[in-house]
Amino acid sequence: MIVGLDPYFKSIPDIIKQKFSTLKKQSFEYEARVILEFNIQVIDLIAPHVSIVKPQIAFYELYGWWGVWAYAETIKYAKQKGLIVIGDVKRGDVPSTAEAYANAHIGEVCTDHVAEAPFGTDAITINPFLGTDSLLPFFQTAKKYHKGIFVLVKTSNPDSGEFQDLICEGKKLHEIIAERTYTWGKDVLGKHGYSAVGAVVGATFSHEITKLRKIMPTAYFLVPGYGAQGATAKDIACCFNPDGLGAIINASRSILYAYNLSPWKEKYGIDSWRDATREAVVKMNEEIRNILKTNHGYKE
Numbered sequence: 001m002i003v004g005l006d007p008y009f010k011s012i013p014d015i016i017k018q019k020f021s022t023l024k025k026q027s028f029e030y031e032a033r034v035i036l037e038f039n040i041q042v043i044d045l046i047a048p049h050v051s052i053v054k055p056q057i058a059f060y061e062l063y064g065w066w067g068v069w070a071y072a073e074t075i076k077y078a079k080q081k082g083l084i085v086i087g088d089v090k091r092g093d094v095p096s097t098a099e100a101y102a103n104a105h106i107g108e109v110c111t112d113h114v115a116e117a118p119f120g121t122d123a124i125t126i127n128p129f130l131g132t133d134s135l136l137p138f139f140q141t142a143k144k145y146h147k148g149i150f151v152l153v154k155t156s157n158p159d160s161g162e163f164q165d166l167i168c169e170g171k172k173l174h175e176i177i178a179e180r181t182y183t184w185g186k187d188v189l190g191k192h193g194y195s196a197v198g199a200v201v202g203a204t205f206s207h208e209i210t211k212l213r214k215i216m217p218t219a220y221f222l223v224p225g226y227g228a229q230g231a232t233a234k235d236i237a238c239c240f241n242p243d244g245l246g247a248i249i250n251a252s253r254s255i256l257y258a259y260n261l262s263p264w265k266e267k268y269g270i271d272s273w274r275d276a277t278r279e280a281v282v283k284m285n286e287e288i289r290n291i292l293k294t295n296h297g298y299k300e
């Protein structure tokens, strides 16, 4: 399980905003410090239950330099708590530019200039639209610095099929991208047989997952769509390999703002947002574990 750290400022409880009210409206420092405090409290709540967080950089870029500061401080705190951090940055560009992106987010900048490297994470998401040469810098950097990559293969949004399902050479485009992703990942297999090159596979298109699992047996699937986008535990059963591994299931809004959702909305008010978030994480973990027990004979 992954908890996505996507700060929708309007949904952050007032009890946190009040701590920084003296800063209000002076600059983005107010929003940035509220976001960081919220993230720190969320990380403390979820760290006993999950191992991975995924900040979506867009929600930090909204607040300029201060937002980037909040992104960097969030990453630092998550790593201090022993969590793996996936930077959801969806980068992609021509080879020379891709090399700069790779260095900034998972490469030399993050290891040799840690104090000045706001973007350093353990893995990032990338967009394969520009083709193999645009992705090789990411794979080479990931191999050199022992980092992870998640290639967008079948995204969870309603219009993903507009391009990703186009038929080329008798296959859907996302199937071809899945085949390439498997090939790109062949020379970065870890000791448990999984590759440093993973795939983003949306749970909202569960009918496509079994086929993708077969095409990419060594890729870890980053699976968004659970919760707020409508996917549920039954949609993710086919994400896992027979060994019960191979997928990490993301939820952002349905965890962070669980106080807004049933059954917690009725049980808790916004002032008890922490209880709601904690229970939402425990419930999602249990749902995933039950799926694994049912489908893969998973033992505790």
Ligand SMILES: O=C(O)c1cc(=O)[nH]c(=O)n1[C@@H]1O[C@H](COP(=O)(O)O)[C@@H](O)[C@H]1O
Binding pocket: 004, 006, 056, 088, 090, 125, 154, 155, 156, 157, 200, 202, 224, 225, 226, 227, 228, 229, 250, 251, 252, 253, 254
């Ligand atoms: O790369 C991603 O993480 C991603 C890929 C995708 O196909 N769909 C998708 O929702 N995401 C991200 O996953 C998160 C989903 O958030 P919730 O819908 O709130 O759980 C957001 O940060 C999205 O940007």
